[in-house]
Amino acid sequence: MADRPVMVVTGTSKGIGRGIADHYLARGYAVAGCSRGPGTIETGEYFHSEVDVTNDQQVRVWIQSVRKRFERIDVLVCNAGMSPPPTLLTMTSTAVLQTVMSVNVTGTFATCREVAKVMMRQRSGRIVTMSSMKVALNDEGASAYAMSKSAIVQMTRVLAKELATVGITCNAVSPSVHPTDMLHMLGDVGAQRTLDQLTIKRLVTVEEICNVISFFISPESACITGQVIQMGLVA
Numbered sequence: 001m002a003d004r005p006v007m008v009v010t011g012t013s014k015g016i017g018r019g020i021a022d023h024y025l026a027r028g029y030a031v032a033g034c035s036r037g038p039g040t041i042e043t044g045e046y047f048h049s050e051v052d053v054t055n056d057q058q059v060r061v062w063i064q065s066v067r068k069r070f071e072r073i074d075v076l077v078c079n080a081g082m083s084p085p086p087t088l089l090t091m092t093s094t095a096v097l098q099t100v101m102s103v104n105v106t107g108t109f110a111t112c113r114e115v116a117k118v119m120m121r122q123r124s125g126r127i128v129t130m131s132s133m134k135v136a137l138n139d140e141g142a143s144a145y146a147m148s149k150s151a152i153v154q155m156t157r158v159l160a161k162e163l164a165t166v167g168i169t170c171n172a173v174s175p176s177v178h179p180t181d182m183l184h185m186l187g188d189v190g191a192q193r194t195l196d197q198l199t200i201k202r203l204v205t206v207e208e209i210c211n212v213i214s215f216f217i218s219p220e221s222a223c224i225t226g227q228v229i230q231m232g233l234v235a
Contacts, residue, residue: 004030004045006070008063010053010111011080013040016130016178019206020077020213021046032066032073035080053080053107063114072122075217076115078108078129081148086141097144104148105155112159116168124167126217129156131174131228136235137197149174153228160226169225171216176204176232200232 007024011017012033018040021031025045032047033039039048047069051062066073082103084096108129119125132149134142153172160170176198177191195201212229215221 004028005074006030006032006066006072007075007077008066008073008111008115009033009077009079010051010107011035012048013037016175016206016209017077017079020079020210023206023210029075030070032070034062053111054102056110059107059110060114063111063118067118073115073118073125075126076111076119076128077213078111078127078152080107080111081130083145086139087144088141089143092144097147100144100148101151104145105151108152109155112155112170116159116163119168120163120166125163125169127156127159127163127168127170128213128216129153129170129172131172133174133176133198133230133233133235135174136230136233137194139194139197156228157226164225167222169216169222171225172228173209173212173216174228174230174233174235175209176200177202178204178206178209198232199234202232204231 007029009017009021009031012021013035021033021041025031025043030045034049034051036052037050041048049062049065051058053059082100084100112127115127129152131153134146135150135153156170156172163170177194208231212231216224
């Protein structure tokens, strides 16, 4: 396992995170993943931890355990996130906003911070965060979610500048519609309305998302940092 590149992925129990973990395990990576519950991947190259990414101490202990186990971290993909049901801003409670910001922004921030410390000692690494098409679409009912994903983009760009001198790149992927719990929550009418707003009017696959991640983390992309790739949409 020591000869394999090491990838950390948050939110690997299902959905896009699970797909990312499976994709890179099949391509020879050792993957350290986390979710709030038990892991769903059973292979010797996968290392799962139950972590609440909004809890600083849990994130810190988890990343330290990954570093101890693998001795390095080559790639971080910050995938863990949540999306509340579409609700007009005037109907959105502060409690909902705080929960969304805590999971999407605080969780991403804390994980990037702890992994960046490991990568700075190595003087190498790739960090990829997850934004959303909702930032570009300005959809009604998505104020809290879009705000959180916009914050992630800004954090990624600032971090890219801070880490550039030590050989670490930071970029963001902004997927379009993918068959997740969020899509199911929209219902048939809501899902079709979202698809109609896209330039490429179909669901995006995990493989296509991983293709963008692979571009960002390849050795040939060492000069690509602070960028956002928008999938399925001209923004």
